[in-house]
Amino acid sequence: MPKGRVEQRREGVREEIKQAARRLMAAHGTAGLSLRAIAREINMLPSGLYHYYGSLDELITALIVDAFNALADALEAARETAAGQSGAAMLLAVLEAYRRWAVDHPTDFQLIYGNPIPGYVAPREITVPPVIRGFSVIVGLIENLLQSGALEAVPPYDVIPPEIEAHLQMLIARDGYPVSARALFMGVLGWTQLHGIIMLEMFNHIQPVIGDVETLYRAQVVNLLKTLGLKTAI
Amino acid sequence: MPKGRVEQRREGVREEIKQAARRLMAAHGTAGLSLRAIAREINMLPSGLYHYYGSLDELITALIVDAFNALADALEAARETAAGQSGAAMLLAVLEAYRRWAVDHPTDFQLIYGNPIPGYVAPREITVPPVIRGFSVIVGLIENLLQSGALEAVPPYDVIPPEIEAHLQMLIARDGYPVSARALFMGVLGWTQLHGIIMLEMFNHIQPVIGDVETLYRAQVVNLLKTLGLKTAI
DNA sequence: CCTATACTTTGAACAGTGTTCAAATTATAG
DNA sequence: CTATAATTTGAACACTGTTCAAAGTATAGG
Numbered sequence: 001m002p003k004g005r006v007e008q009r010r011e012g013v014r015e016e017i018k019q020a021a022r023r024l025m026a027a028h029g030t031a032g033l034s035l036r037a038i039a040r041e042i043n044m045l046p047s048g049l050y051h052y053y054g055s056l057d058e059l060i061t062a063l064i065v066d067a068f069n070a071l072a073d074a075l076e077a078a079r080e081t082a083a084g085q086s087g088a089a090m091l092l093a094v095l096e097a098y099r100r101w102a103v104d105h106p107t108d109f110q111l112i113y114g115n116p117i118p119g120y121v122a123p124r125e126i127t128v129p130p131v132i133r134g135f136s137v138i139v140g141l142i143e144n145l146l147q148s149g150a151l152e153a154v155p156p157y158d159v160i161p162p163e164i165e166a167h168l169q170m171l172i173a174r175d176g177y178p179v180s181a182r183a184l185f186m187g188v189l190g191w192t193q194l195h196g197i198i199m200l201e202m203f204n205h206i207q208p209v210i211g212d213v214e215t216l217y218r219a220q221v222v223n224l225l226k227t228l229g230l231k232t233a234i
Numbered sequence: 235m236p237k238g239r240v241e242q243r244r245e246g247v248r249e250e251i252k253q254a255a256r257r258l259m260a261a262h263g264t265a266g267l268s269l270r271a272i273a274r275e276i277n278m279l280p281s282g283l284y285h286y287y288g289s290l291d292e293l294i295t296a297l298i299v300d301a302f303n304a305l306a307d308a309l310e311a312a313r314e315t316a317a318g319q320s321g322a323a324m325l326l327a328v329l330e331a332y333r334r335w336a337v338d339h340p341t342d343f344q345l346i347y348g349n350p351i352p353g354y355v356a357p358r359e360i361t362v363p364p365v366i367r368g369f370s371v372i373v374g375l376i377e378n379l380l381q382s383g384a385l386e387a388v389p390p391y392d393v394i395p396p397e398i399e400a401h402l403q404m405l406i407a408r409d410g411y412p413v414s415a416r417a418l419f420m421g422v423l424g425w426t427q428l429h430g431i432i433m434l435e436m437f438n439h440i441q442p443v444i445g446d447v448e449t450l451y452r453a454q455v456v457n458l459l460k461t462l463g464l465k466t467a468i
Numbered sequence: 469c470c471t472a473t474a475c476t477t478t479g480a481a482c483a484g485t486g487t488t489c490a491a492a493t494t495a496t497a498g
Numbered sequence: 499c500t501a502t503a504a505t506t507t508g509a510a511c512a513c514t515g516t517t518c519a520a521a522g523t524a525t526a527g528g
Contacts, residue, residue: 006496006504035486046486048506056486113437114348128442156457164453167445188444189454196430203347208362210422211401219398220423223390227461240475240525269515280515282477290515 014052014062016042021063025107030114033060057120060111064122067108068130074101075137087150088225088234091141095194095221098138099214102198110202113195136177139187143179145230153182154229160185190224248286248296250276255297259341264348267294291354294345298356301342302364308335309371321384322459322468325375329428329455332372333448336432344436347429370411373421377413379464387416388463394419424458 020041024032035056039046053059078097082090102109145151160168160181168181177184197220200206201213210216222234254275258266269290273280287293312331316324336343379385394402394415402415411418431454434440435447444450456468 010504034484036484045507047488047508050487051505113433113439124442131439156460161446161449161453163446163449164444168443171443184443188440188450192430192434192440192450192454193427194430195434196426196428199347199433200426200429205347205365206422206426208358209402209405209418210398212395212397215395215397216422216426219395220426226390244475268513270513279478281479281517284516285476 010052017049017052017059018063018066021059022108025063025111030107030110035059060120061123061126063108064112064127065130067105067112068127068134070105070108071098071101071112072130072134072137074098075134079137079141086232087141087145087148088230088232091138091145091225092221092234094137094141095190096218098194099198099201099217102202106202109198113199114202135187135191138191139177139179139183142186142190143183146180146183150230150232151186152229152231153186154227157186157189157228186228190228193224194220244286251283251286251293252297252300255293256342259297259345264341264344269293294354295357295360297342298346298361299364301339301346302361302368304339304342305332305335305346306364306368306371308332309368313371313375320466321375321379321382322464322466325372325379325459326455326468328371328375329424329458330452332428333432333435333451336436340436343432347433348436366409369421369425372425373411373413373417376420376424377417380414380417384464384466385420386463386465387420388461391420391423391462420462424462427458428454 017038020038021033024034024037024041033056035049036046038059039049049059053062074097075094078093079090082093085093142151146153164185165181168184171177172179172181172184194217197206197213197217201217206216207213225234251272254272255267258268258271258275267290269283270280272293273283283293287296308331309328312327313324316327319327376385380387398419399415402418405411406413406415406418428451431440431447431451435451440450441447459468
């Protein structure tokens with residue numbers, strides 16, 4: 001395997017570049033993501049990096065995909081860890097893992113859900129699949145709860161606005177997701193509610209008001225499940 | 235007034251600089267915020283700007299304060315416009331104005347709630363007051379609803395976690411806010427829920443899933459008020 | 469009105485950024 | 499061992515924020 005060896009070495013350097021990038025990001029925030037700084041870190045000239053990534057944007061895209069996959073991994077791991085417990089407990093564990101990962105990997109989270117790098121726009125066809133991977137964990141658990149009857153839609157969340165239901169049905173049909181529009185709708189609602197807390201926490205807008213954000217988040221998760229119509233206690 | 239004339243002219247140039255900055259931001263995103271670009275825009279040398287703002291960060295801070303105040307203005311205006319209607323209708327109008335302003339002023343919103351400028355950290359003592367101004371509009375309306383009896387805390391949102399209640403009480407005592415811990419708690423909960431939608435909309439993460447974000451937002455606002463315990467119909 | 473003082477603008481320089489490209493070097497394959 | 503492919507180099511270009519002394523301009527007092 002002559003070409004295999006070259007390819008393998010190439011992949012190794014690409015990984016080394018990404019690791020240096022993550023190290024710099026962790027140390028100096030998403031602002032520390034400088035091509036020249038990465039080159040310095042691994043004793044390369046700036047121009048040398050262009051043989052591994054066509055541009056800084058391409059490198060950022062790779063980092064984003066990795067981050068989305070790491071987040072999805074964390075959610076799946078939380079689900080597996082709570083596998084023995086009730087469906088509600090599993091969902092709770094997964095939703096807590098969402099914030100946990102964000103708090104533990106702030107720069108990665110900012111990279112994927114903030115607007116960190118000036119001028120950069122993510123190519124959707126590359127970044128969307130790993131996003132769906134993570135989101136599916138949440139929606140899948142909701143779907144199970146709905147089918148088992150542990151979760152039953154109650155007012156006011158029992159009505160899905162027609163335009164939205166139509167779009168969700170289209171999405172399910174087009175991409176072949178094995179879930180109901182109801183589960184998707186609940187997933188999106190819950191996602192946005194929790195995402196707001198994390199986003200405000202990330203940029204330090206909510207600690208001054210609420211003090212302990214972790215407690216607020218947990219309360220919000222529990223309340224969310226209750227208002228969505230969870231029948232069993234958690 | 236000799237010094238008044240100088241001061242006035244100085245203030246005029248400062249305003250001109252900010253307007254050029256906003257123009258560039260609107261055109262090229264928060265990334266377009268370049269000191270040299272601003273200087274070019276108003277036919278000045280980069281170094282000249284330093285007589286009006288000590289640094290780019292200082293200019294950004296000024297823009298952020300302006301943005302928070304503009305947001306607060308929009309919320310107050312929405313409240314006044316709906317002044318004749320019920321308290322619930324006023325709150326609904328204000329919450330819709332929150333997203334409206336974000337959608338109409340995306341770069342300003344990203345400037346204050348995103349992580350736009352690498353390396354910049356806002357000086358809290360300057361930026362917090364205008365934040366409170368806007369937030370007070372929401373919390374004030376909630377307080378009125380609570381006192382009039384139109385809003386009554388119901389499960390699960392009737393319980394405030396003890397640690398959070400303690401922190402809120404401290405805040406109220408320290409800064410002398412004329413509101414209850416309950417109103418503040420409800421305000422924060424609502425704020426985070428809606429903020430999540432806007433944040434995800436801003437960075438284009440939710441349209442692909444839900445289609446019409448405006449409908450989702452409106453539904454979320456109404457559902458929020460209902461689950462918080464609003465007794466009257468909207 | 470004219471000078472002395474304060475305010476403002478200038479221009480050059482420094483250190484940093486992403487990116488391009490031909491040239492030189494190194495490693496691989498026949 | 500040589501021909502070929504993969505890499506690394508180094509210089510250059512255009513851009514960024516920031517500093518500072520020098521030059522220019524407007525204002526105030528006599």
